[in-house]
Amino acid sequence: MIQLNSKNEPIHPRYDNMRIAYFIIVVIIILLGLASRKYSPLLPLFAAQHAGDMLWSMMIYFGFRFFLLRTSLLTAIWLSFLLCFGIEFSQLYQEDWINQIRETLLGALVLGKGFLAVDLIRYTAGIIMAATLDKVILIFTFRR
Numbered sequence: 001m002i003q004l005n006s007k008n009e010p011i012h013p014r015y016d017n018m019r020i021a022y023f024i025i026v027v028i029i030i031l032l033g034l035a036s037r038k039y040s041p042l043l044p045l046f047a048a049q050h051a052g053d054m055l056w057s058m059m060i061y062f063g064f065r066f067f068l069l070r071t072s073l074l075t076a077i078w079l080s081f082l083l084c085f086g087i088e089f090s091q092l093y094q095e096d097w098i099n100q101i102r103e104t105l106l107g108a109l110v111l112g113k114g115f116l117a118v119d120l121i122r123y124t125a126g127i128i129m130a131a132t133l134d135k136v137i138l139i140f141t142f143r144r
Contacts, residue, residue: 018141022066029059053119056109057084057126065134073138077131084123091115 033055040048061080068076092115101107112119 018138019066019069021137021141022062022069025062026059026066029055029062033059050122050125053122054126054129057123058130060084061127061130062134073131073134076134077127080127080130081123084127085120087111088115088119088123 033052036043036048036051036055040052043051057080060083061076064071064076064079065073068079087110091112098111102111102113
């Protein structure tokens with residue numbers, strides 16, 4: 001039986017598998033990111049300082065790939081940059097109401113606490129690494 005999308009076009013079965021793969025990748029990256037924060041004293045200094053933000057931007061990239069499965073890698077890259085950089089620059093805004101949100105665990109993980117220019121470099125590295133990994137996955141998944 002062939003499944004059809006809303007435009008009556010056939011759905012490629014590999015897309016369903018890719019959505020599952022992206023979900024698993026996002027969960028793994030979340031676990032690695034939380035572990036990098038909790039066990040930072042056990043990591044080499046470079047990894048402890050940079051891994052969390054790089055993993056966060058990778059999670060954002062693969063999250064976009066999960067939700068926007070049929071869009072191009074370039075679209076996911078640009079959306080990831082917009083969201084990551086947007087959140088980082090939003091940290092320049094310091095009002096009581098948003099700082100109270102940032103004081104919660106979830107608020108700190110999502111919104112951060114203060115602007116750091118080096119985070120922009122970390123996000124860039126994470127997004128580039130994620131897109132490269134994604135391209136490799138796609139090459140091996142869809143080759144015939």
